[in-house]
Amino acid sequence: MRPRLKRFVLFALAAVLLVGVSQIQKALNHDRKELGLTRVEPLENAPPVLAFTTVALGGFRGLIANALWIRANDLQQDDKFFEQVQLSSWITKLEPHFTQVWLVQSWNMAYNISVKFRDPYDRWRWVQRGIELLRDDGLRFNPKEALIYRELAWFYQHKIGQNLDDAHLIYKFELAHEMQRVLGGGRPNFDELLHPQTDEARARVKVLREKYKMDPAVMQQADKLYGPLDWRLPEASAIYWAVVGLQKSNKKELVTLRRVIYQCLHMLVMRGRIVLERPDGSYVFGPDLNKIGSANDGYEKMLAEETEKPIVVERAQRNFLRECVYMLYTNNRLAEADKWMAVLKRKYPDAVPADESVETFALKRLASSITDIDQKR
DSSP states (O other), rough: OHHHHHHHHHHHHHHHEEEEEHHHHHHHHHHHHHOOOOOOOOOOOOOHHHHHHHHHHGGOOOOOHHHHHHHEEEEHHHHTTTHHHHHHHHHHHHHTHHHHHHHHHHHHHIIIGGGOSSHHHHHHHHHHHHHHIIIIIHHHHHHHHHHHHHHHHHHHIIIIIIISSSSSHHHOOOOOHHHHHHSSSSSSHHHHHHOOHHHHHHHHHHHHTTOOOOOOHHHHHHHHHSOOOOSSHHHHHHHHHHHHHHHHSSSHHHHHHHHHHHHHHHHHHOOOEEEEEEETOEEEEEEOOGGGGHHHHHHHHHHHHSSSSSHHHHHHEEEEEEHHHHHHHHOHHHHHHHHHHHHHHHHHHSSSOOOOOHHHHHHHHHHHHHHHHHHHO
């Protein structure tokens, strides 16, 4: 074959193969999408330089992410935080299926950056940004990742629900009023949420679904399983996201979600009742001993479902029952204290001596508490 003819044939063959490859590539891309194998999502709302670099470098997205990590760290070291939200969004979207990226970035905003501000409302805004990063984007890219559900629930349970942050009362106040506005009260009308009949109800359901990403049907399910819940309290939101995580997550790390549920049930007994609403709208919380039965049912449910580490749930339930006996006795609910002491002895015989009365148990507990106080002085 003549050299010129040979080159022509090779060029023609190459052109045919390129056309064929392009068609096959379209089919492969479609199959990857259908099978959930596509791991690279388009980067949204990025500056043109970042968007161009991401597309041009393709597999070198990690290098871009590293550069953004370095910049975010440098800014934080200099107490320059206001670019962090955008940087966190870009970093997580460059590595959308790397769970730890979402956890670190959200924790950084909700815990590390928030406490740099003195104004409690400034802190609240950073806590919200951390929650939104997980809820609005993290779960969109990783809907089956239990650790993201657990972290989101933890922000409600710990950052808002506990008292380790000086601004925790503001967090509780803001969350309570947000939920009250969208739900119409602490105890929502689930029929109205599931079947809204008025424009006002439809608007509230839209906000609930689109802003807070909460499904009224799942809320109702959580309320039936572990309630009745006061949805103004952070523990209710924590339980909601743990329930969603248990339903949607892969069959791993589920013990962390179950832990969220029974710890929140415990806290709702210890501090799950709004005793007083002050003139400024803030709340005074108190124990809700009427929830002991439903909380214990929650422990039993978690224990029945937990096959990997049941001892973790057993220890928690044992401590819960001991606490309940003491609180019932100190609140002069003696018959109920005797009832739960019997449950404690039957289920965990090593928790208290078999012949020990409620009165003796409570006095020992009180004496131990006084001793601990003296030792801390």
